[in-house]
Amino acid sequence: METRLKLVAHGDRAVDAVFENEISEKTNAKVIALARAVREAAPEGVIGCRPAYRTLTVEYDPMKLTYGQLCLFLRGFDFASEAETAGRLVRIPVCYGGKFGPDLNAAAQYAKLSPEEVVRRHSAPDYRVYMLGFMPGFPYLGGLDPAIACPRQRVPRTRVEGGSVGIAGMQTGVYPEPSPGGWNIIGRTPLRLFDEKTRRALLEAGDSVRFVPIGEEEFAAIERSGMWK
Amino acid sequence: MNGKMIEITNKGFLTVPVSAKRHGLESCGVPTGGPADPFRCILANRLAGNEDDAAALEAAFTMPGVRFSDERVIAAVGGIGEIAIRRGGEELAFPANASVRVFPEDELISRPLEGGMRAYIAVSGGLTEAGIALRTQSAEAGQRLGLNENVPAVRRAITKMPFDLPGENAELRVIEGVQWERFSREGRESFLSGEYSYTPESSRMGIRLEGPQIGFKEGADGNIISEGMLPGDIQITSAGQPILMLADCPASGGYAKIAHVIFADLPTAAQLQPGAKLRFRLVDLPAAHTALRRLMLALDGSIRDLAEPDGNAL
Numbered sequence: 001m002e003t004r005l006k007l008v009a010h011g012d013r014a015v016d017a018v019f020e021n022e023i024s025e026k027t028n029a030k031v032i033a034l035a036r037a038v039r040e041a042a043p044e045g046v047i048g049c050r051p052a053y054r055t056l057t058v059e060y061d062p063m064k065l066t067y068g069q070l071c072l073f074l075r076g077f078d079f080a081s082e083a084e085t086a087g088r089l090v091r092i093p094v095c096y097g098g099k100f101g102p103d104l105n106a107a108a109q110y111a112k113l114s115p116e117e118v119v120r121r122h123s124a125p126d127y128r129v130y131m132l133g134f135m136p137g138f139p140y141l142g143g144l145d146p147a148i149a150c151p152r153q154r155v156p157r158t159r160v161e162g163g164s165v166g167i168a169g170m171q172t173g174v175y176p177e178p179s180p181g182g183w184n185i186i187g188r189t190p191l192r193l194f195d196e197k198t199r200r201a202l203l204e205a206g207d208s209v210r211f212v213p214i215g216e217e218e219f220a221a222i223e224r225s226g227m228w229k
Numbered sequence: 230m231n232g233k234m235i236e237i238t239n240k241g242f243l244t245v246p247v248s249a250k251r252h253g254l255e256s257c258g259v260p261t262g263g264p265a266d267p268f269r270c271i272l273a274n275r276l277a278g279n280e281d282d283a284a285a286l287e288a289a290f291t292m293p294g295v296r297f298s299d300e301r302v303i304a305a306v307g308g309i310g311e312i313a314i315r316r317g318g319e320e321l322a323f324p325a326n327a328s329v330r331v332f333p334e335d336e337l338i339s340r341p342l343e344g345g346m347r348a349y350i351a352v353s354g355g356l357t358e359a360g361i362a363l364r365t366q367s368a369e370a371g372q373r374l375g376l377n378e379n380v381p382a383v384r385r386a387i388t389k390m391p392f393d394l395p396g397e398n399a400e401l402r403v404i405e406g407v408q409w410e411r412f413s414r415e416g417r418e419s420f421l422s423g424e425y426s427y428t429p430e431s432s433r434m435g436i437r438l439e440g441p442q443i444g445f446k447e448g449a450d451g452n453i454i455s456e457g458m459l460p461g462d463i464q465i466t467s468a469g470q471p472i473l474m475l476a477d478c479p480a481s482g483g484y485a486k487i488a489h490v491i492f493a494d495l496p497t498a499a500q501l502q503p504g505a506k507l508r509f510r511l512v513d514l515p516a517a518h519t520a521l522r523r524l525m526l527a528l529d530g531s532i533r534d535l536a537e538p539d540g541n542a543l
Contacts, residue, residue, distance in 0.1 A: 008407050011461050011489030012517035016407055023454060035256065048255045050457035052481055057457030059255070062492075062518050063525060132258035133455060133481030136363070140455065194257065196363055201257040 007071050010057055013047075015070055017056040023142060028130050030079060031056050032087070032206035037077050043069065051205040052131045053140070087206035089126065092174070092189050093228055094165050094211045095219040096122075100188035103153070107167060107184045110150040119213055121145040122165075122172065122186065126208040137176035137194025137201040141209060144172045156182035163188045165211065187211075190223040232299035232333075233376045235352060237368045239294030239339040244368045245433070247476075248284035248361045258480045261460055262365060265433050265476045266347055266499035268392070268528065269306045273351035275532055276304030276328045278382030283355030286368070288348045289433075293368065295337040295350065302353040302382035303337070304328045308345025308394060308500060313338040327386035327535075345394040345500040353382040365433055365477050384535045391527035395497045397505055401473075402512045402520065403488035406463065408453060411485045416444040416469075420487055420509060425471060427505040433477040436498065438507060442469035443487065451485045458482040461490040461498070463509075473498055491517035493524045 010016040017034055020027045035051040038058055045065025050057040060070050096119045097104040108115040127141040134140075144167065152168045157180060160166070164175045166183030175181060176193035189211075193202045203209065214222070222228050237244065249263045249270065264270035264287055271281045279285075286293060292309060305312050309325045315336040323329045325348075331337075342348055357375035368374065409417070425440035443465050445451060451467045458464075462474040464484035473490065474482075475498070488509065490498050501507065512520075 009404060009514050010407050010457070011459060012404060012491050012514060012521065013461075014457075014459055016457070018407075021454065047251060048253055050255045050480060052456040053454045055456040057459070059459065062521060067514060067518070131455070131481065132256065134258060134479060136254070136257055136259045138258055199252060199254060199363060201254075205256065 005075050005077070007074060009067065013062060014057050014059045015067065015074065017058070017074055019054045021054060023053050023130065025128055025142070027054050028128070029206070033079065034074070034077055035205070038074075043073050046070070052133070087129070087204070087208055089208045089210060090203055091210050091212050091228075092191055093214040093218065093222060094123070094187040094189050095214050095216055096187035098216070100219070101165070101186040103166075103184035104186040107148065107150050107186055111148050113147065118148050118186065121148050122167075123211040123213050126210050127172065129203050129205055129207040129209060131205045132201060132203065135176055135179065137203070139173060139193070139203050139209065141172050144170055146170065150184055152182040153184060156180055160185060161188065163190060163193075165189060188219070190219050191228060233378075234298055234373045235356075235376060236296040236298070237293055237370055237372045237374070238296050238336060240368050240370050241288055241291030241293040241339050243289045244293040245287050245365050246284060246356055246361050246368060246374055247287045247365070248356075248358055249282040250284075250358065252363070254363070255457075255480055259363060260477050260480055262363070263476050264349065265460075266307065266349070266496045268496045268524065269347070269500075270349040270351070271528060272326075272387060272531065273304045273306040273349035274355070276306065276326070276385050276387070277302050277351035277353045278328075278380045278385075279351055279353065279355045283351065284358055284361050285349050285351040285356065288342065288350065289346060290342055292337065292340050292342060292348060293350070294339040294370075297331045297335045297337075297352075298333055299379070300330065300332050301376070301379060302328045302330050303350060304385075305348050305350045306387070307348030308342035309340075309348045310343065313340060324386070326390065328382060328384055344396075346502050347499055352376055354379045385532050386535055387531050388533045389527075389531050391524060391531050392496050395500050395505060398508075399497055399501060399505055400508045400510055401494045401498055402491045402517065403463065403509045404491060404512060404514055404517055406486035406488040408485035409487060411445055411449045412465070412487055413444045413446045417487070419443050420471070421511055423508075425507045425509075427501050427503055427507065429503055431503070433475050435475050435478050436473040436501060438471045438473060440470070443471065444469060445485070453483055453485050455481045455483040459489075461492065461495055462486050463488045463490065475499060491520055493517070493520040
């Protein structure tokens with residue numbers, strides 16, 4: 001049961017809808033449901049919204065819409081009647097190990113498992129995309145098997161290639177573009193998580209992700225054609 | 230060089246093409262972007278006869294060198310009193326904060342800025358949106374940037390500047406941050422009574438400040454579950470020092486936010502220079518919105534059309 005929605009002024013041009021202080025699918029689902037409602041029926045003056053783990057930041061133009069009007073609109077959303085719309089399941093091909101996953105062996109050693117077992121456990125679950133952030137298209141994923149969690153590299157690499165799939169602590173994720181980074185890189189996907197030209201992200205908050213192991217040849221084929229079944 | 234473009238002849242220190250237009254990509258983790266000082270960019274655009282959100286150049290520390298390829302009206306607003314144009318063999322000076330007509334082969338000359346961190350250079354018609362990278366990218370010498378069709382522009386000047394450049398001592402109005410309650414009473418008092426200096430580790434992403442340490446309530450620290458972040462947010466790092474976010478701040482962040490600079494004071498924040506001393510004053514949300522309405526009215530009343538001296542040269 002949702003009691004009164006908690007709303008907080010985030011500066012003078014945004015309102016945060018704030019849910020339970022936890023990382024959980026249940027809480028994040030409320031954020032996503034409210035974000036969807038805002039996108040579908042936003043009153044004039046709403047500029048955009050940023051779903052996060054447990055908050056939805058809604059930007060508005062106070063010259064067009066008052067804080068009170070926006071709060072009234074957000075409070076009108078009925079969580080109870082809103083059946084949770086399942087996000088999409090997006091399959092992401094990953095070539096594990098070798099030149100694409102230089103830290104796979106180290107991660108396996110840390111977990112006291114074989115590299116094959118790390119790959120199996122990493123590609124088994126459906127991960128939830130809680131939010132996108134840090135860099136365009138970067139998914140904050142939840143659902144990593146604790147058996148393959150491993151600490152960040154002590155010295156971050158100065159360059160991690162775009163598409164790299166990494167583990168840091170209990171998090172796993174995909175670098176959308178080259179960047180310095182301290183995650184343990186266990187593989188790489190040929191898919192683009194964010195396309196600068198079309199300005200589209202592969203994923204959105206609320207989606208599920210499953211990593212599908214592929215070989216180097218298939219990696220090259222997908223990279224060439226840009227196509228993935 | 231044919232018409233409908235400009236050429237960067239000198240990038241100065243950092244010159245970025247910026248556009249205030251939004252793309253609805255904030256939920257994809259794309260930073261807000263756009264001009265760090267949105268209001269001076271609006272003024273430059275209005276002087277050049279453009280819409281408020283037309284794309285323009287943002288210069289930091291130094292004016293860029295820019296060569297024009299057709300007749301346009303341009304205007305510079307920000308940390309600059311005068312602009313210099315090379316025309317033929319001559320160097321001509323024109324006042325900033327007013328429109329200036331330029332002709333093919335005219336060149337805006339690179340000069341250090343004074344009195345403010347940033348200046349906006351608008352060109353009548355505006356830069357094409359296609360030339361604006363989704364994320365800020367510095368223009369480079371030799372780079373050409375497309376212009377839209379020209380728009381008719383009359384001679385205009387700012388006769389009443391709606392805000393001053395901040396100088397060495399500045400005050401920013403803030404409203405309570407979304408994590409205000411996470412800070413100790415002493416921490417909040419330090420923040421509201423202390424003086425904070427602008428450190429060199431600052432950019433369009435944010436301004437790192439240094440001053441009295443800001444502490445958290447017992448049992449609390451600066452780490453929160455990552456959530457949406459906006460220009461104007463003031464995060465407190467684990468070391469107890471503030472970072473004031475600007476246009477290119479990441480779309481999300483995981484440090485607690487003690488306060489938010491009100492939109493009407495963002496121009497002051499964006500014009501602070503290294504060494505500046507800063508204080509914060511708490512206001513409530515209605516006061517912030519009143520300040521914004523006043524600023525928008527002041528913006529509307531700031532520009533006057535001037536008579537063209539001879540119908541051609543401005």
